[in-house]
Amino acid sequence: MSKILEKLADQHEERIINVLYKLEEDVVKEVTRATKGQLVSQRLAIQLRPAIKKLIDESFLDEADTIINQEYNKIAKEVLDRFGEMPIPSKFKSLTEVDLRTINALKYQSFSGFEDIAERFLKVINDEVYQSTIAGRPFEDMVSNIRSHINGVYKSSNSAEINELVDFINENKFDNAKKAQVEEAVRKLHTQYASDRAGNNLRRYASQIAHDSVMQFHGQFTVAKAKEAGLTHYTYTGTLVRDSREFCVGMLNRTLTEEQIREMWNTRAWQGKSTGDPFIVRGGYRCRHTWLPTDPAWGEETVDELPTEEEVPPPPPPRTTVSDVPIAFLLNRGSDNTRKAFDNDFNSQLTDQQKIIVSKFNKPNVIKNSKNGVYFAGRKELRAELDARDINPDGSSVKSFVISHEYGHHIDYEAHNVRFRAWSEDNDFFKDAIQKDKKQFKGSFRAGQYRIKDEEFEELHKKIGTYETIETYSKYNPEQLLTSYNTTTLKADGFGEVSDIIDALALGKFQKKYGTWGHGVSYYRKRGRVEKEIFANLFSIRNNKKAYNVAKSIIPNTVKEFEKRLDELEKQ
Amino acid sequence: MAFSKEERIKKLSKANTSEKLYNLYEEIFGEEFPVVESLNPNYKLELIIDAIEINKKVKPLELPKGFNI
Numbered sequence: 001m002s003k004i005l006e007k008l009a010d011q012h013e014e015r016i017i018n019v020l021y022k023l024e025e026d027v028v029k030e031v032t033r034a035t036k037g038q039l040v041s042q043r044l045a046i047q048l049r050p051a052i053k054k055l056i057d058e059s060f061l062d063e064a065d066t067i068i069n070q071e072y073n074k075i076a077k078e079v080l081d082r083f084g085e086m087p088i089p090s091k092f093k094s095l096t097e098v099d100l101r102t103i104n105a106l107k108y109q110s111f112s113g114f115e116d117i118a119e120r121f122l123k124v125i126n127d128e129v130y131q132s133t134i135a136g137r138p139f140e141d142m143v144s145n146i147r148s149h150i151n152g153v154y155k156s157s158n159s160a161e162i163n164e165l166v167d168f169i170n171e172n173k174f175d176n177a178k179k180a181q182v183e184e185a186v187r188k189l190h191t192q193y194a195s196d197r198a199g200n201n202l203r204r205y206a207s208q209i210a211h212d213s214v215m216q217f218h219g220q221f222t223v224a225k226a227k228e229a230g231l232t233h234y235t236y237t238g239t240l241v242r243d244s245r246e247f248c249v250g251m252l253n254r255t256l257t258e259e260q261i262r263e264m265w266n267t268r269a270w271q272g273k274s275t276g277d278p279f280i281v282r283g284g285y286r287c288r289h290t291w292l293p294t295d296p297a298w299g300e301e302t303v304d305e306l307p308t309e310e311e312v313p314p315p316p317p318p319r320t321t322v323s324d325v326p327i328a329f330l331l332n333r334g335s336d337n338t339r340k341a342f343d344n345d346f347n348s349q350l351t352d353q354q355k356i357i358v359s360k361f362n363k364p365n366v367i368k369n370s371k372n373g374v375y376f377a378g379r380k381e382l383r384a385e386l387d388a389r390d391i392n393p394d395g396s397s398v399k400s401f402v403i404s405h406e407y408g409h410h411i412d413y414e415a416h417n418v419r420f421r422a423w424s425e426d427n428d429f430f431k432d433a434i435q436k437d438k439k440q441f442k443g444s445f446r447a448g449q450y451r452i453k454d455e456e457f458e459e460l461h462k463k464i465g466t467y468e469t470i471e472t473y474s475k476y477n478p479e480q481l482l483t484s485y486n487t488t489t490l491k492a493d494g495f496g497e498v499s500d501i502i503d504a505l506a507l508g509k510f511q512k513k514y515g516t517w518g519h520g521v522s523y524y525r526k527r528g529r530v531e532k533e534i535f536a537n538l539f540s541i542r543n544n545k546k547a548y549n550v551a552k553s554i555i556p557n558t559v560k561e562f563e564k565r566l567d568e569l570e571k572q
Numbered sequence: 573m574a575f576s577k578e579e580r581i582k583k584l585s586k587a588n589t590s591e592k593l594y595n596l597y598e599e600i601f602g603e604e605f606p607v608v609e610s611l612n613p614n615y616k617l618e619l620i621i622d623a624i625e626i627n628k629k630v631k632p633l634e635l636p637k638g639f640n641i
Contacts, residue, residue, distance in 0.1 A: 481585075523641065
């Protein structure tokens, strides 16, 4: 997505969010005025409907109308500017009568999306007043519910801390430099204060529509212009963010024909896919990517093969039939919400088979929700961070499966029954498989160890990440640039764990050479650590198909032995 | 051999890869970068740069038996 488009999508979302605060206050004021704080008359509840509708029309819909009428012309201009840069006849680069009609039709269509949700939430708010009257609900409870229907967890509150969090999120939501703090504030808001109120509300839908309508308007107008110019190839463009869909990750920068795109759309499914036209809904709700027209004859792009099924993620797996395994009761501290979130995070990292295994063996003695992951085999203490992420140099991040990594160590020791020894460091088949996998790569023996050649690691690095340059300034003199160096940006969730597996094969030199995730050279000075870390990493990514498949392509024999071990443990 | 602050900063400015930074740490402190409680490459490289700037080596993590990161 272009910077302009990205900015417009964010700005529109922000404007809609701001107007919803005014709406929240106005609706509460109107309900208080009409009822005088007493819910006694059902007739009054019905009479309130036109007044609430007027408030919604005058704030929310007026703002949507202003945005669409004033701002969407900027999107059309952005599309035309892009066409202006293409080597196509100039008649396709300007705004035509047909274009104007198309733009107006698309604007009308966008506005109707806002009208639909306005109508829907008018009913929700009105039902709240009516039902509260019938049920004799306290007035304050009803007001709180109305606020929730409009702004969800971001509603105004009597708690200063909640308001501070909400203000912080709203003020910094679109500031990339504060992404991590905003995510933490959102997490806190949901888990500590309002986990039961994270569901449907006007803000959620309105901000999504504000964002998606910009993208969809752009998509529709772009395709209309491309067809007019006779362009039939498209490149999937945009940037990846922390929670980019696997579909978007797999498709990024690919050039396909319209026919290929439609074929893929009709035959494939992925998590988060929306219904609609592939050029309009793209990856799904809130997708930040666009199909931009191109022509391979221009010499900039070549037509790619359709991604294989393995590259494009499969449909979501069927709902699990094995119950989640609770471990968060072992946390040394933490609120109910934190414990719930810890259990959810842990179980989301496990396959059904792993859940069965976890439930069969003794659990750790104590678990700590701690910044760094550690497992102490002697005292059976597990430390891991809830919702851990590997932060890339550009501030984006990918999911890191730390809880299941450390639990993998626990299972490795616990199921082995030899004090201070793990199965992986003692099992000859597992150890041999690692050596066999290493020897698939070019290398030579040095000091009794098979060392894989650097050129092979270069290729492996391409599988998991890209380079980013970091500049480091002195902490003591912030204006002094000390050095700048290349480090790794991970491509997808669980790739930090895959990087760590490669680092184990390289005895820590992969991290040293490529500035990527790993335990490092000094850690692997001790025998048994390569095997234990590979086991724990495979255990942690077993439920992430993409990361696991990459690992499998690197160490197929080891994965085979690992799976045999899981089968054994399941049957024990 | 002890390096002056000027020499360390000059060497730092030339260390433009992760590997060169790890090697520089070894050159300045005469020992390899120790085990720390993180797998994050950028955290480790920041520790290295900071250590070289202030000429104070990174404190190694105590590793009791059966300790796994």
